[in-house]
Amino acid sequence: MMVAAAITRDSVPVLRRGVRRQFDRTRNCAILMAPERVIVLDEIADAIIESFKPAATVSDIAAGLATRFRAPAQEIEEDVIAFIRELNDKGLIVL
Amino acid sequence: MNARHRPAAPLALMAELTHRCPLQCPYCSNPLELLKVAQERDTEFWLNLIGEAADLGVLQIHFSGGEPTLRPDLAALIAHATARGMYANLITSAVLLNEDKLQALADAGLGHVQISIQGADPATADRIGNYKNGHAKKLEIARLVPKLGMSLTINAVVHRQNLDQLPAMIGLAESLSADRLEVAHVQYHGWALRNRAALIPTREAFEAADAIVAERRAALRGKMVIDYVVPDYYAAKPKTCMGGWGQKLLNVTPDGRVLPCHAADSIPGLEFERAGLSPLKEIWEQGRAFETFRGTGWMQEPCASCALKEVDWGGCRCQALSLAGNAAATDPVCHLSPRHEEIQRLAESESRADHREFIYRRL
Ligand code: SF4
Ligand code: SF4
Numbered sequence: 001m002m003v004a005a006a007i008t009r010d011s012v013p014v015l016r017r018g019v020r021r022q023f024d025r026t027r028n029c030a031i032l033m034a035p036e037r038v039i040v041l042d043e044i045a046d047a048i049i050e051s052f053k054p055a056a057t058v059s060d061i062a063a064g065l066a067t068r069f070r071a072p073a074q075e076i077e078e079d080v081i082a083f084i085r086e087l088n089d090k091g092l093i094v095l
Numbered sequence: 096m097n098a099r100h101r102p103a104a105p106l107a108l109m110a111e112l113t114h115r116c117p118l119q120c121p122y123c124s125n126p127l128e129l130l131k132v133a134q135e136r137d138t139e140f141w142l143n144l145i146g147e148a149a150d151l152g153v154l155q156i157h158f159s160g161g162e163p164t165l166r167p168d169l170a171a172l173i174a175h176a177t178a179r180g181m182y183a184n185l186i187t188s189a190v191l192l193n194e195d196k197l198q199a200l201a202d203a204g205l206g207h208v209q210i211s212i213q214g215a216d217p218a219t220a221d222r223i224g225n226y227k228n229g230h231a232k233k234l235e236i237a238r239l240v241p242k243l244g245m246s247l248t249i250n251a252v253v254h255r256q257n258l259d260q261l262p263a264m265i266g267l268a269e270s271l272s273a274d275r276l277e278v279a280h281v282q283y284h285g286w287a288l289r290n291r292a293a294l295i296p297t298r299e300a301f302e303a304a305d306a307i308v309a310e311r312r313a314a315l316r317g318k319m320v321i322d323y324v325v326p327d328y329y330a331a332k333p334k335t336c337m338g339g340w341g342q343k344l345l346n347v348t349p350d351g352r353v354l355p356c357h358a359a360d361s362i363p364g365l366e367f368e369r370a371g372l373s374p375l376k377e378i379w380e381q382g383r384a385f386e387t388f389r390g391t392g393w394m395q396e397p398c399a400s401c402a403l404k405e406v407d408w409g410g411c412r413c414q415a416l417s418l419a420g421n422a423a424a425t426d427p428v429c430h431l432s433p434r435h436e437e438i439q440r441l442a443e444s445e446s447r448a449d450h451r452e453f454i455y456r457r458l
Contacts, residue, residue, distance in 0.1 A: 016246065016274060017241060017244050017245060017246055017274070018206045018207050018244075018245050018246025018274065019246070020182065020206065022180065024152075024154060025180075026104050026151075026152030027104070027152065031154070033154065033155070033182040033206070034182075034207075034246070035182075035184060035206065035207035035209070035246045035248060035274070035275065036107075036155060036157070036184055036207070036248075037155075038106060038154050038155060038182075088316075088317045089316060089317065090320065091274055091275060091317075091319070091320035095317070
């Protein structure tokens with residue numbers, strides 16, 4: 001069996017084609033819209049996806065969020081990697 | 096009866112723009128009584144419906160049919176849905192599309208195209224869809240979808256007469272750069288129910304398919320998602336049909352009736368309101384057809400006292416009707432249903448029948 005693509009500090013995640021982040025005014029929450037799917041985003045998840053930029057690595061994203069949420073960079077980086085892995089398994093991003 | 100409270104807003108709208116289709120798949124889930132072009136609703140009807148659905152909180156719209164690309168107003172409807180913040184999905188056989196038409200749909204905001212394949216090679220696929228050169232055309236269009244920035248799902252409907260091609264169909268989806276492959280065993284509604292004896296796979300073939308999907312899914316993680324719809328008749332637990340009756344989804348037929356599920360039409364005695372005549376919000380919250388099987392108050396035993404009743408909501412109502420003769424019965428797919436073993440025996444005996452001929456779907 002093949003091993004899942006490794007996600008590292010240097011990975012550059014971007015949303016896969018056909019996946020969009022937006023705000024749902026009816027339910028008052030941030031969401032990710034994907035083919036036949038709606039994923040509700042909490043504040044951190046939304047902030048992570050908002051930080052996706054061409055060439056922004058996982059560690060760039062984590063550093064930005066650590067400043068914004070005044071949280072330890074190490075901890076944030078672990079959260080970011082775990083979340084990116086989840087999005088990758090669901091086919092919502094490309095690395 | 097269960098306490099009446101207002102249902103949460105629906106998430107998805109299935110817009111069946113037409114029943115017309117150039118293909119004639121014998122497993123089509125459309126009803127046996129297909130609606131004709133004169134019964135279809137006009138552009139204004141669908142534009143208004145999309146507006147009402149957006150106001151209600153619908154986030155995903157699925158343009159389906161029949162073949163939705165037969166409608167010249169498809170791009171306009173997609174554009175309107177997108178402008179109202181909805182995510183537009185297109186469920187198509189793709190045989191009527193070309194690059195210009197597809198580009199127009201992409202420009203309108205279409206996010207996702209789901210293309211069905213009937214097999215892995217032209218001979219098998221074109222025989223099942225009963226449409227010459229359909230397979231080649233599908234592949235040509237499928238290749239364009241990712242190039243135009245849209246998500247591509249290949250939908251492989253599998254049954255006894257093509258299940259041996261499953262590995263090849265998975266390989267085909269990969270070679271088309273599909274983002275997702277849906278391997279769906281036929282669900283026996285509409286035309287499929289009529290053709291069941293020619294379609295149902297043996298238990299052994301089903302188990303082999305299961306193993307193939309599990310192995311490929313793990314190997315393709317992060318590259319292509321494989322979703323798998325198991326054949327009801329060999330399952331021990333029923334599906335949570337439609338995410339629960341009247342809880343997530345609205346289905347609007349080509350003639351404008353609002354159904355809780357695309358097969359709900361098959362249940363005698365249910366009456367469906369027409370969009371445009373009453374507000375969609377009222378139909379969703381109080382429509383008789385929606386209220387009849389919403390929640391758990393309608394349930395009989397064994398569902399009524401089952402711990403899972405709010406998990407699977409008693410399974411599929413249409414299947415309860417077609418297999419147990421009563422839409423309010425426990426879905427016979429459930430191992431707790433008194434009809435369960437009988438249904439499994441029926442499936443196994445039909446699956447061994449020497450029956451290959453199809454009754455093709457026609458208008
Ligand atoms: S299942 Fe086949 S016949 Fe039915 S609508 Fe789809 S492509 Fe057409
Ligand atoms: S008895 Fe009814 S609620 Fe319980 S598992 Fe079976 S179908 Fe679901």
